[in-house]
Amino acid sequence: MTILGLSLSPHDSSAAIVENGKVSIAIEEERLSHVRHCIKYDNSQYNLKSEAKYFDSNFLNPSIDSLRKKINRFYKYFKQGNKHIEEQVSMIVGSNLTGTNVPVDNYININHHLAHAAHAFYTSPYTEAAVLVIDGAGDYFDDSFETVSLYSAHGGSLHLLEKVTGQINHSTNTIIALSNSVGVLYQNTASLCGFGPFGEGKLMGIASYGKPRYVKKFSKYCVKKDTYYQIDNIGLYRCIAKTVNRDTGQKNIADVASSVQKIINNVVLFYARRIKEVTGHRNLCYAGGVALNAIANTKILEKSGFKRVYIPSAPGDNGVSIGAALYGHYQINGNQKKISSGVPPVYLGYKYNDKVLTQAINKYRKYINFEKLRYNKIPPKIAKLLADDNVVAWFQGASEFGPRALGHRSILASPLKMSTRVRLNKIKSRESFRPVAPMMTIDDLSDYFYCPPKVVADSLPYMLFAYTPLNKRITKKIPAAVHVDNTSRLQVLSKNQNSRLYVLLKEFAKISETPILINTSFNIKGEPMVETPKDAIKIFIKSNIDYLVLNNYLIKRL
Template identity: 30%
Template sequence: MIILGCNGFSRSAEMFAEHYGAVGTEKHYLLGHDAGAALLVDGELVAAVEEERLNRQKKTSDFPINSIRWVLDHAGIDFGDVDLIAIPWNFDAKVFDSTLGELASIPMPPMEKLVRLNHIGMVFATVLGHDAILADFAARTGFTPDPAKVVFVPHHFAHAMTGYYMAGVKDAAFLISDGRAELLSSLTGEIRDGRIRVFEDSFVTANDSLGNLYSCVTRFLGFVPNNDEYKVMGLAGFGEPPSPNPFLEHFVELHEGGRYTMVLPNDLENPRQFEPLIEKHFGPAEATIEYQSRVAAAVQEMVTVVTRHQVAALETRTDLDHLLVEGGVALNCVNNTELLEGSRFSDVSVSFGASDTGVAIGATVFAWVNHPANTAEVKYAPSVTPYLGPEYDDAEVERALGEFADRVEWTARLTDDEVVDQVAQLLTGKVVIGWFEGRIEHGPRALGHRSILANPNFPDIKDIINKRVKHREPFRPFAPLVMEHDAPRVFEMGRKIRSPYMTFVFPVRPEFREVIPGAVHVDGTSRVQTVTTEQTPRLAALLQRFTTLTDVPCLINTSFNVAGEPIVCSPTDALNCFLSTEIDHLVLGNRLVAKRVAGA
């Protein structure tokens, strides 16, 4: 059975701009962001890619036409071979009726209700409704799908199945939390043998979204909502939350069963609704690290308290000992670590596609598991790889290099061992290296195939990368790569034994803080990526060779891009980024690339 999953809408950005003012930095704040496609063949994930990697528009919400074409081409099939199309949204009649009923109950002037009704109707009719999605698919692909072969998967179910498929376990409890799905922002439940059971009394409505409140704070601090939340998380390390915490006292109220409500309901028409309340309790906004870190630390503590409240309730409802955490809130890796250490669960899994980057994958898995014609045993995929996107052969690398021959020079093709040896030698110095190999990784984190690498032994290397390469805020930390077997020696891992997707944060052991200062955040922690020879053979070999030369057990790993742009995908993307920054060297497949010296 072949299942194509796709997330994205042709008119999403246009309609939300027209009806909700979602323009500029607000453009991808709402629904359809992180567009992409995935292909599942007989239960095996064979390809997945985010549309932004191909159309080069960060966080794009557009219909994933390039992604769909690529995953089909990669598998050597066309639309006629596809058995099911899975959509990770289900805005059906029930959702529409519930939305209208909620609007009718809001106390506001009739004319304002009519305006809002028009907005809702237009978005449903032209973007989110089943007929609109089918028409969009036909218009953009030239293929008219049979409605009977299209599965509309509730958004949070797609999140849950993404985590389930990646975790490689038979049974697991789950917590899903994000900005909003069809009607909800969070829920909990169980998956047993691939079948989802939701604890309905744990529902948190979209009006009470923890994710949206965190995004409101992101916007209030001057960053891009639904994109820069990790900046707020990083800032939190510079400060301490006030006691009592205003967010816990005046913004959110906890209820029985793990539920919670916000003091103000989420309002698509007024995304800045919380800002007066923030200023009331924290004072007028200031563009200072002291002010921003105090607000960030307070909202970070709120996330931890609220999600612990949810997990505590979930523990009483399930006898399972493995927890999946998925949805946009799951990208809060500081919180993920605290959830595990504060719970009875033996392990917590957060996938590389925990945000909406992964829902096209989860939708395919849900459609496959639940299809009546599928009699195959559910597959669990502990060895699933994030390296699911396009790769480029030697001929394509050579062609790209030829186009830049007036600005770069490169070695003859090196063996993998030669690449490892030469790059490890370079990394003993204070250099920054672009690392490009194999299939591009899926998800928001660079995981070693499209990465920028550096030696964390230099205390100022973080400032060099932020200023000269990434062109971003100086407070931003960097993640260390470490061999999985070395990780507990360098970091206080607690109950975790691995963190392959940078989804957990751990304290650096005191004896290593001066060994890897460039990868240690101000609060003494690091967002760790553990690697193994099985997962990433050449990267692991590089790390091991570097450690032999330096006695430094880690490398800095950050995404191969500059602020505001997607991670590079093609050799041409990599060369453009290399030449527009102060990256010192570029590994492009099996060639080592340098910039030509002017006049040479």
């Protein structure tokens, strides 16, 4: 059976096709629209006076025509690989938070947190697990929004055990004031610190430069109860706003970020321990937008008591489409989940053929030089370029699904000099405090980084945990790859997961005696990661990247 899964969330919408229980293709809308998070947003509008009006008019109530346009855009993308896909789809399952009728026949809408949970569990290597969902806001019912959900999963079924909800107790009816929401707390803080409501990653980056000196002050609005955390987000918003407005310097911003990060660590760990207590399971699956916080995720790994932890590559709303489609396969159609040997592939986009690549090259050939290399010649040649401190854009096969560059739409560089990180942040017009992530093979992990004992992180290929180098010698050896807090948000690969990158890492190690490369997303400021060969060459020409590898083509600007 062919199932279309849809995430029709107001931000980070996506679509996926599941055939006989396996995800065959998936795409995030931002890759097609070139609009980050699928929404144009001005941070100045994110305040108690104007935010509710903005959400009402542009965000929470899309027209049926706009939803139809969105779905048609997804089908157009899928038809590149299968022009009959629309006729072959026999079930459509999605999660639609807006309340607008979805303009397709036989559409089945499921709960938002349930779709998150389905994505986390059905893509995991487990047949039994506790499933935790923490985000900003899910479905609305009984005058409340869901903010945290705890499930138990077995075979093909998911069972809701507990749910935390929050209310908006403010005259403007704004999401800023939603109580008991960890995601809203982080979103509010990011905006107040000047990074915008989708700037949580920047907030996590700058937090490592600060001291958590406001924890006691902020914790007055975040109180632990027996089974949940009571979070007064309107009180916190006002308190953080006063703290930031009193001193807008970067040091104070870092202290605010550090304080909020520590609170989030405590809350997330509380819920991980809570679901461990309630279920008794050895395995944890975790999803929702808060699951993108690598620092909090690492606390779960180290202190929750679970033996294995899995977070999907797209734990935010973009992953809901996969969860919805897999829910259709397992729970609606009654199929049983089988244990798998590892995590599923994440390279789920359309694989562009050589004809499309050459068309893109010809379109821009007056700006570039290019040569086509044999497959086995690429890793040693690129390893030498990287060892010579060149920055290389790396475009291979189908795009990865999720917000992290995982080796098919990446910018690669050597980790051996701190100046590399400075240069990468300039290329991407990023703030100087932001870290870049390293990638390495699973064979070399334990020789370079401390791995928490007695627990397995099954999401190592997805850059969702922060690991610490084994010693100061390693930290000094790879300065571009280690953040100021002496951690690295690692991507760890096996040969089966990405054979070409695996070989490239080994070739780089032969030259540099270091089996590690920097991997950051192939995009520039204001743009999502590139999707098509045309996107890749266009961004390459605009940037100061030295080389572009487009499958087997090596490209340099004239």
